[in-house]
Amino acid sequence: MEAVYLDNAATSFPKPGATLEAMVRYQREIGGSPGRSGHRLSIDAGRIVHETREALARLFNVDDPLRIVFTKNATEALNIALIGLLKPGDHVITTGLEHNSVMRPLRFLASHGVELSVIPTSDRGELDPDDMSAAFRVNTRAVVMTHASNVTGTIMPLKEVGALTRDRENVVLCVDAAQTAGALPVDVAAMGVDLLAFTGHKSLFGPQGTGGLYIRKGLEHGIAPFMRGGTGSRSEFEEQPEFMPDKYECGTPNTIGLAGLGAGAAYILEKGVDAVRAKELTLTRRFLNRLQEFGGDVALYGPAEAEKRISLISFNLRDITPSDAALFLDEQWNIMCRPGLHCAPAAHRTIGTFPQGTVRFSFGFFNTEDHVDLAAEALRSLLQG
Amino acid sequence: MTREDPFGVVLFESVSHALRAEKISKAENIPCKLIPVPRQLSSDCGVCLRFSVVHRERVERALSGQLDFYEIVLL
Numbered sequence: 001m002e003a004v005y006l007d008n009a010a011t012s013f014p015k016p017g018a019t020l021e022a023m024v025r026y027q028r029e030i031g032g033s034p035g036r037s038g039h040r041l042s043i044d045a046g047r048i049v050h051e052t053r054e055a056l057a058r059l060f061n062v063d064d065p066l067r068i069v070f071t072k073n074a075t076e077a078l079n080i081a082l083i084g085l086l087k088p089g090d091h092v093i094t095t096g097l098e099h100n101s102v103m104r105p106l107r108f109l110a111s112h113g114v115e116l117s118v119i120p121t122s123d124r125g126e127l128d129p130d131d132m133s134a135a136f137r138v139n140t141r142a143v144v145m146t147h148a149s150n151v152t153g154t155i156m157p158l159k160e161v162g163a164l165t166r167d168r169e170n171v172v173l174c175v176d177a178a179q180t181a182g183a184l185p186v187d188v189a190a191m192g193v194d195l196l197a198f199t200g201h202k203s204l205f206g207p208q209g210t211g212g213l214y215i216r217k218g219l220e221h222g223i224a225p226f227m228r229g230g231t232g233s234r235s236e237f238e239e240q241p242e243f244m245p246d247k248y249e250c251g252t253p254n255t256i257g258l259a260g261l262g263a264g265a266a267y268i269l270e271k272g273v274d275a276v277r278a279k280e281l282t283l284t285r286r287f288l289n290r291l292q293e294f295g296g297d298v299a300l301y302g303p304a305e306a307e308k309r310i311s312l313i314s315f316n317l318r319d320i321t322p323s324d325a326a327l328f329l330d331e332q333w334n335i336m337c338r339p340g341l342h343c344a345p346a347a348h349r350t351i352g353t354f355p356q357g358t359v360r361f362s363f364g365f366f367n368t369e370d371h372v373d374l375a376a377e378a379l380r381s382l383l384q385g
Numbered sequence: 386m387t388r389e390d391p392f393g394v395v396l397f398e399s400v401s402h403a404l405r406a407e408k409i410s411k412a413e414n415i416p417c418k419l420i421p422v423p424r425q426l427s428s429d430c431g432v433c434l435r436f437s438v439v440h441r442e443r444v445e446r447a448l449s450g451q452l453d454f455y456e457i458v459l460l
Contacts, residue, residue, distance in 0.1 A: 038421020
């Protein structure tokens with residue numbers, strides 16, 4: 001029996017064939033180190049990395065692809081942004097829904113003299129932009145927030161928050177797009193996003209070990225890199241270059257991974273983000289409808305309407321623990337899902353599910369309505385236990 | 386363009402810039418090629434964009450405002 005993979009919010013699976021083919025092609029036919037030598041195979045490797053940058057720039061409406069820095073994941077991107085930007089005495093605002101990739105760097109900074117405000121959301125994960133508006137101080141340097149919660153699935157009011165930060169000089173909007181890049185339209189210009197951290201291995205259909213950070217023009221002067229080393233540029237100098245993207249990209253990059261990421265991003269550009277969203281919305285709506293069959297036996301978290309969510313759904317079943325439910329689904333039904341806290345204790349405190357957590361189903365572009373129906377059938381059998 | 390033609394090169398801060406310049410130039414149908422930076426110009430390990438001198442103005446126009454580059458050198 002084939003595994004039914006409902007853990008796409010952790011990492012997407014399967015990937016488009018084009019992702020794998022691009023990785024094999026790079027390693028079989030090119031293999032050079034990008035930007036490190038002048039020979040053809042090095043230039044071809046550099047071209048692959050650059051084309052990946054261009055595809056992502058198109059996807060996020062970034063006018064200059066060199067504003068995108070590659071990292072190993074969204075967490076590294078967020079750390080570059082937050083640790084590099086915030087200084088003792090600065091004030092930073094975030095939400096009560098954040099993943100530890102945001103929360104842990106911020107808690108660290110808070111223990112080193114940065115003032116931190118955490119704006120609560122409703123128990124469905126909905127943020128009132130007025131609450132955020134009231135939190136600004138004269139020394140506020142940044143608002144850091146997720147584009148959509150990895151626990152409740154709630155899509156956050158980025159545009160409204162972007163309007164708040166754009167109105168204030170010196171306030172930077174840093175967005176964690178780990179769950180949304182590739183799955184929802186992301187337009188850094190229209191949304192007023194100054195820093196966008198993304199991962200490659202979720203809805204962008206790249207392999208694990210890829211991600212990046214968009215940095216608005218000029219902002220790099222206020223963000224110190226936390227790594228320094230060889231860049232293939234300015235080799236006669238022993239100091240780190242100040243220009244993008246080399247300032248933050250040192251050491252040999254993950255070229256094979258970036259080849260896959262470029263192909264994944266191209267796949268999304270070809271299908272269209274709107275088509276991806278439409279498909280995932282259909283699956284989400286179908287599963288929300290199926291959950292209603294179980295009445296009070298299911299506690300659903302996050303917004304009731306599919307339109308307000310990305311394609312993940314957290315829930316609990318009567319008195320069955322999330323881990324027991326996940327083990328049953330894996331062993332008896334070949335359904336892969338994720339129980340627990342999802343690396344986001346703050347979000348679980350917000351919705352009242354700390355410390356036991358929830359069961360999370362996350363649908364992807366390659367899931368089908370049959371998968372949704374099978375999942376509903378499996379939950380029925382578990383409840384009838 | 387053969388190696389014997391008089392040519393010029395554009396020098397950049399990094400290979401990322403050079404690759405972007407190549408794309409911009411090719412989109413304008415300007416024949417060009419990425420080559421290792423000639424030894425007499427720099428000991429850096431980077432690449433530069435080579436073009437025939439007859440295209441000098443077109444290259445400069447295509448890149449201006451789009452991309453930072455150090456300089457154009459005729460060889």
